[in-house]
Amino acid sequence: MIEIKYVCSNGKEYNLVGDRMRPTSGYFHDYEWKPMTTDQEIGADVYGFEKEPKTYQITLTFRGPLEERKAKMDELTNCFEYDVVNLTPGRIWFGNYYIDCYIKDMSSKVSSTRNCWTDMELGIYCPYPMWAEEESKSFYPDSADKGGIYNFLDYPYDYQYDYSKPLSGTEHWYVDHYRSSNFQMTIYGPCANPRIIIAGHVYQVYDTLEAHEYIVIDSRKKTIIKRLANGTEQNIFYKKATGNSIFTEIPSGDILINWSGEFGFDIVVYKERSVPEWISSKQINTEGRSAMSRVQI
Numbered sequence: 001m002i003e004i005k006y007v008c009s010n011g012k013e014y015n016l017v018g019d020r021m022r023p024t025s026g027y028f029h030d031y032e033w034k035p036m037t038t039d040q041e042i043g044a045d046v047y048g049f050e051k052e053p054k055t056y057q058i059t060l061t062f063r064g065p066l067e068e069r070k071a072k073m074d075e076l077t078n079c080f081e082y083d084v085v086n087l088t089p090g091r092i093w094f095g096n097y098y099i100d101c102y103i104k105d106m107s108s109k110v111s112s113t114r115n116c117w118t119d120m121e122l123g124i125y126c127p128y129p130m131w132a133e134e135e136s137k138s139f140y141p142d143s144a145d146k147g148g149i150y151n152f153l154d155y156p157y158d159y160q161y162d163y164s165k166p167l168s169g170t171e172h173w174y175v176d177h178y179r180s181s182n183f184q185m186t187i188y189g190p191c192a193n194p195r196i197i198i199a200g201h202v203y204q205v206y207d208t209l210e211a212h213e214y215i216v217i218d219s220r221k222k223t224i225i226k227r228l229a230n231g232t233e234q235n236i237f238y239k240k241a242t243g244n245s246i247f248t249e250i251p252s253g254d255i256l257i258n259w260s261g262e263f264g265f266d267i268v269v270y271k272e273r274s275v276p277e278w279i280s281s282k283q284i285n286t287e288g289r290s291a292m293s294r295v296q297i
Contacts, residue, residue: 008079009088023182026058031274054129097131097276132270142261180249181269185217191263199255204241219247
């Protein structure tokens with residue numbers, strides 16, 4: 001059964017394909033790249049492509065008793081308005097793919113015969129016009145010593161330091177996508193000046209993390225946020241290493257990841273497409289085919 005749902009920024013979810021509500025017109029599978037060109041004597045030279053924000057026009061059809069339809073539309077309207085007023089986008093899910101959005105306009109129409117259905121026409125505004133499927137992987141501190149440092153050579157005399165065996169973390173990760181991906185990276189303390197090398201590219205922040213503190217690097221938002229143990233958030237964008245962009249997209253394929261092994265971190269890659277992937281035929285049962293015959297996707 002195909003799954004299309006709307007998730008409000010307050011966490012409430014609404015299944016848009018059900019017995020009493022479903023999309024009956026509109027498409028999620030159309031897109032346009034705008035070419036950036038330099039005029040030539042004949043034609044043009046293309047030096048890039050860009051994409052403008054996308055607005056989908058979708059019609060939701062409600063069935064059932066009139067009062068029930070009114071209540072559901074009121075509930076959805078409150079949800080849509082909540083997102084707009086708080087400047088926190090909701091999210092449309094199509095199978096495993098999602099896109100962040102605002103419902104920027106709406107109109108409704110009741111059937112003229114027997115008053116048995118109501119149409120709600122929505123303008124779904126997507127400021128970042130890419131659908132994403134997430135893939136994540138966790139990388140753990142060296143399991144030989146949870147404290148993060150090997151007590152390798154500890155002399156019995158009163159030296160000012162002990163010799164330590166250097167830590168090393170190395171892992172492969174296969175990212176199955178046709179292009180490089182934006183990402184969110186979360187680095188956990190305790191550690192100092194965490195440095196991660198992905199496919200030969202260095203991602204580093206010059207800061208110290210205590211236990212229960214972490215840093216979140218978001219390549220789409222171009223932000224670096226440190227969260228302290230007490231919940232306080234700090235913008236530490238200025239502490240990123242220079243010379244290598246910390247927001248460089250993560251390549252696809254088999255990638256090698258190296259770090260000291262002293263700390264752990266998570267990476268979520270956003271496998272982006274202009275449109276969500278179609279649901280495979282094996283996922284669509286007889287009931288699903290019936291529903292899709294009425295859903296424009």
